[in-house]
Amino acid sequence: MAFKIGLLGLGTVGQGTAAILLDRSGRHPLLQEIELVRVGVRSLSKSRTIALPENLLTTDLEAIVTDREIDIVVELIGGLEPARSLILKAIDHGKHIVTANKAVISRYGAEIFSAATEKGVYVLLEAAVGGGIPVIQPMKKCLGANRIDTVMGIVNGTTNYILTRMQAEGANFDEVLQQAQELGYAEADPTADVDGLDAADKIAILASLAFGGRIKLEQVYCEGIRGISATDIDYADRLGFTIKLLAIASRRAESETNNISVRVHPTLVPQLHPLASINGVNNAIFIEGEPIGQVMFFGPGAGAGPTASAVVSDILNIAGIITTSSSGVGGAGSPHPLMTCSHQHYCELAPMEELITRFYARFITRDLPGVIGKLGTCFGNHEVSIESIVQIDTHGKQAEIVVVTHDVREGNFHAALEELKQLDIVDRFPSLLRVL
Ligand SMILES: NC(=O)C1=CN([C@@H]2O[C@H](COP(=O)(O)OP(=O)(O)OC[C@H]3O[C@@H](n4cnc5c(N)ncnc54)[C@H](OP(=O)(O)O)[C@@H]3O)[C@@H](O)[C@H]2O)C=CC1
Numbered sequence: 001m002a003f004k005i006g007l008l009g010l011g012t013v014g015q016g017t018a019a020i021l022l023d024r025s026g027r028h029p030l031l032q033e034i035e036l037v038r039v040g041v042r043s044l045s046k047s048r049t050i051a052l053p054e055n056l057l058t059t060d061l062e063a064i065v066t067d068r069e070i071d072i073v074v075e076l077i078g079g080l081e082p083a084r085s086l087i088l089k090a091i092d093h094g095k096h097i098v099t100a101n102k103a104v105i106s107r108y109g110a111e112i113f114s115a116a117t118e119k120g121v122y123v124l125l126e127a128a129v130g131g132g133i134p135v136i137q138p139m140k141k142c143l144g145a146n147r148i149d150t151v152m153g154i155v156n157g158t159t160n161y162i163l164t165r166m167q168a169e170g171a172n173f174d175e176v177l178q179q180a181q182e183l184g185y186a187e188a189d190p191t192a193d194v195d196g197l198d199a200a201d202k203i204a205i206l207a208s209l210a211f212g213g214r215i216k217l218e219q220v221y222c223e224g225i226r227g228i229s230a231t232d233i234d235y236a237d238r239l240g241f242t243i244k245l246l247a248i249a250s251r252r253a254e255s256e257t258n259n260i261s262v263r264v265h266p267t268l269v270p271q272l273h274p275l276a277s278i279n280g281v282n283n284a285i286f287i288e289g290e291p292i293g294q295v296m297f298f299g300p301g302a303g304a305g306p307t308a309s310a311v312v313s314d315i316l317n318i319a320g321i322i323t324t325s326s327s328g329v330g331g332a333g334s335p336h337p338l339m340t341c342s343h344q345h346y347c348e349l350a351p352m353e354e355l356i357t358r359f360y361a362r363f364i365t366r367d368l369p370g371v372i373g374k375l376g377t378c379f380g381n382h383e384v385s386i387e388s389i390v391q392i393d394t395h396g397k398q399a400e401i402v403v404v405t406h407d408v409r410e411g412n413f414h415a416a417l418e419e420l421k422q423l424d425i426v427d428r429f430p431s432l433l434r435v436l
C-alpha cells in the first residue's frame with residue numbers, strides 16, 4: 001500500500017479513526033491505499049472497543065514519529081505535551097500531520113506551521129473545530145473569494161449538550177456533565193469545555209482563517225457556562241431567547257484599527273435565530289461574508305465516529321495531493337496553496353470594553369416605588385439605552401428585575417453597573433449575559 005499511517009492515541013477519536021481505516025469497504029477507493037502501521041498509546045493493557053492486528057500497539061511514540069516507513073502521523077493524544085514535541089519531531093522527520101488537537105494548534109500553531117512550511121509537509125486539522133462538520137477545509141477551499149465579517153457558532157458539543165438538557169428537562173449540571181464524559185464528548189479535563197477554553201481554542205483557529213492573521217489566544221475573551229442558572233434559562237425563555245455558549249469572531253469596518261473582536265461567552269440567542277435550534281452535541285458555525293451573505297455549517301461536534309470522519313478525510317486529502325503531485329510520497333512538490341498556512345502577522349484585537357452588544361441583566365433590588373425609574377436613570381447617565389425592563393418576581397421585601405438593553409458600548413454598560421452598585425436600592429446583580 002502507498003501511504004503508511006502512524007496513529008498517536010487510541011482513545012475516543014483514535015478508536016473511531018482506526019475503525020474506519022480497518023473497514024474500508026464502501027468508502028472512498030483511495031482508502032485502499034492507506035495502511036495503519038503503528039498505534040501509540042500510554043497503556044498496552046487497557047481494553048479497547050476495537051481489535052487491532054497484532055503488533056501495532058506500542059508505548060514508544062518517539063519511534064512512530066521517527067519511523068522512516070511512516071508517511072502521515074495522526075496525533076490524537078490531545079493536550080499540549082508531549083503532543084507538541086511529537087508533532088514537531090514528526091515534521092522534522094518529513095511526516096505530514098493530521099491532528100484533532102485545537103489546544104496545541106491554537107497555542108503553538110505559529111511554531112508548527114512554520115516548521116511544516118520549511119519541511120514542505122502538510123498539517124491538517126479538520127477534526128479540531130466542529131468535530132465531524134466540514135468547516136476548516138470549506139473555509140480554506142470554498143470561501144476564499146469572500147471578505148469574511150463574522151464567524152460565530154456553537155463549537156463545543158459538551159456544553160451544548162449540557163445546556164440543551166438543562167433547558168429541556170431542568171437536568172442537573174453535574175449529572176449531565178458526567179453523561180457527556182461517558183459519551184466521549186468531553187476533554188480529558190472537562191474544565192476546558194465548561195469554562196469555554198475549548199471553544200476559545202476553536203474560535204481562535206476560525207478567526208485566523210477568516211481574517212488571514214494569527215490570533216493571540218490570551219487576547220480571546222472567554223467565559224464559560226458555570227454561572228448559568230435555571231432562573232436565567234427560564235427568564236430567557238419567557239423573553240423569547242435560548243441561552244447558548246457562542247464563540248464569536250467579528251470584524252468592524254476595514255478602516256478601523258483594533259477592529260477584530262474574538263470572544264466566547266454564554267449568549268441569549270433569539271429563538272428564531274438558526275443557532276437557537278442547534279441542540280445536544282451538535283455544533284453549528286455561521287459565517288457572514290461578502291459576497292456570499294450568510295452560510296451555516298451544522299452537524300455533530302464531538303464523539304468518536306463524527307470526529308474520526310474528519311480525521312480520515314484529512315488523511316485522504318493528503319493522500320490525494322501526494323498521489324497527483326509529481327514527486328509522490330515523501331515529497332509533496334509545491335505545497336497546495338489552499339491547504340497550507342501562510343499567516344505571518346498577528347491580528348490586532350479590540351478590547352472588550354469597545355464591544356458593541358446588547359445585554360441581559362438580572363437585579364435583586366429593594367421592592368420600593370421608583371426602583372425601576374432609578375435603574376433607568378442610572379443607565380441613561382452612561383448612554384445605555386434600555387429595550388425592556390420588567391419586574392418579574394418579588395421575594396419578601398426584594399424584587400427581581402430583568403433589563404435587556406439595546407446595542408451599547410460594553411465599557412459604558414460596566415460603568416453604569418459601577419454606579420448602580422452604589423445605590424442602596426440595589427442588593428446585587430446575579431446575572432449579566434450578552435444578547436445576540
Ligand atoms: N472526543 C471528541 O469528541 C473530540 C476530541 N477531539 C480532540 O481529539 C484528541 C483526542 O481526544 P480523545 O480521543 O477524546 O481523547 P482520549 O483521552 O479518549 O484519548 C487519548 C489517547 O491518547 C493516549 N495518550 C494520551 N497521552 C499519552 C501519552 N503521554 N503517551 C502515550 N499515549 C497517550 C491515550 O492512551 P491510553 O488509551 O493508553 O490511555 C489515549 O489512547 C484531543 O485533542 C481532543 O481535543 C476533537 C474533536 C472531538
Ligand SMILES: N[C@@H](CC=O)C(=O)O
Nearest residue numbers: 156157158186187302
Ligand atoms: N470536548 C469537545 C470535543 C470536540 O472538540 C467538545 O465537547 O466539543
Ligand code: NA
Nearest residue numbers: 126129131133
Ligand atoms: Na470539523
